[in-house]
Amino acid sequence: MSKLFDLGGKVALVTGASSGLGAHFAKCLGEAGASVVLAARRADRLQSLQAELAQKNIAAKAVDLDVQSSESITAALEAAGSLDIVVNNAGISIVKPALDMPEKDWDAVVDTNLRGAWLVAQGAARRWVTQKRPGSIVNIASILGLRTIGQVAPYNASKAGLIHLTRALAMEWARYRIRVNAICPGYIETEMNSAFWKTPGGQKLIERIPQRRIGQPEHLDGALLLLASEAGTFMTGSVLTVDGGHTVSSL
Ligand code: NAD
Numbered sequence: 001m002s003k004l005f006d007l008g009g010k011v012a013l014v015t016g017a018s019s020g021l022g023a024h025f026a027k028c029l030g031e032a033g034a035s036v037v038l039a040a041r042r043a044d045r046l047q048s049l050q051a052e053l054a055q056k057n058i059a060a061k062a063v064d065l066d067v068q069s070s071e072s073i074t075a076a077l078e079a080a081g082s083l084d085i086v087v088n089n090a091g092i093s094i095v096k097p098a099l100d101m102p103e104k105d106w107d108a109v110v111d112t113n114l115r116g117a118w119l120v121a122q123g124a125a126r127r128w129v130t131q132k133r134p135g136s137i138v139n140i141a142s143i144l145g146l147r148t149i150g151q152v153a154p155y156n157a158s159k160a161g162l163i164h165l166t167r168a169l170a171m172e173w174a175r176y177r178i179r180v181n182a183i184c185p186g187y188i189e190t191e192m193n194s195a196f197w198k199t200p201g202g203q204k205l206i207e208r209i210p211q212r213r214i215g216q217p218e219h220l221d222g223a224l225l226l227l228a229s230e231a232g233t234f235m236t237g238s239v240l241t242v243d244g245g246h247t248v249s250s251l
Pocket of ligand 1: 017091143188
């Protein structure tokens with residue numbers, strides 16, 4: 001691997017690391033040389049990931065984190081210690097028609113995907129500014145922050161908000177050598193959705209993706225390592241779409 005992408009000596013915190021893309025991102029950053037802080041609510045899952053990483057000689061620490069709670073975020077950042085990279089990955093979606101979406105569902109989605117990412121970014125940045133250390137924040141947004149689908153209005157809005165928040169923070173924090181960038185994944189196959197892609201509905205959806213395939217978690221590695229490492233040193237406020245061409249599909 002080019003030295004530019006080498007994360008040796010760096011510490012990276014991943015939110016929502018207990019499953020799916022978050023667990024994958026932790027492995028990817030660890031394989032690039034970083035020590036990882038696995039931050040999520042499910043301690044049992046974090047412990048087994050920690051053990052899996054230890055077998056690959058990746059140093060990992062698990063910290064309890066609920067991004068819906070500012071107290072939990074403060075405590076998690078305290079427990080994490082010195083950081084160089086933060087990946088705001090924790091996210092949820094609730095599927096309901098907009099007319100029937102209760103206020104509490106809106107709050108849960110926006111508080112997790114947008115407010116949570118904002119508070120984690122602010123907490124990390126405050127530490128970096130005080131310590132006079134540079135830092136890199138990678139926000140995991142979605143192509144649904146750029147285009148829309150039905151029945152997930154708060155998800156669409158929270159991811160669009162996260163994309164613009166990325167730009168706002170990049171602008172304000174560049175003077176402190178803090179870079180803030182975002183990745184917009186297209187549809188990526190994870191444990192949670194793998195059965196769907198084999199159904200007729202899933203296959204129909206895949207036909208609308210120009211590359212005619214669903215993404216795999218490792219398809220995001222290039223973008224993640226670019227933004228997290230020195231390779232992306234002149235990048236801040238960037239929003240990278242990784243979607244097999246889905247957002248440029250023919251109208
Ligand atoms: P997932 O449900 O497997 O992972 C989400 C993680 O966030 C879980 O570990 C969950 O426990 C955690 N989380 C949820 N609420 C939390 C909270 N309050 N505090 C701490 N952790 C919390 O789903 P995933 O597909 O791995 O999604 C990861 C991220 O990628 C999300 O932000 C999602 O919006 C984004 N994304 C996923 C896809 C995809 O196709 N899989 C596409 C675009 C964007």
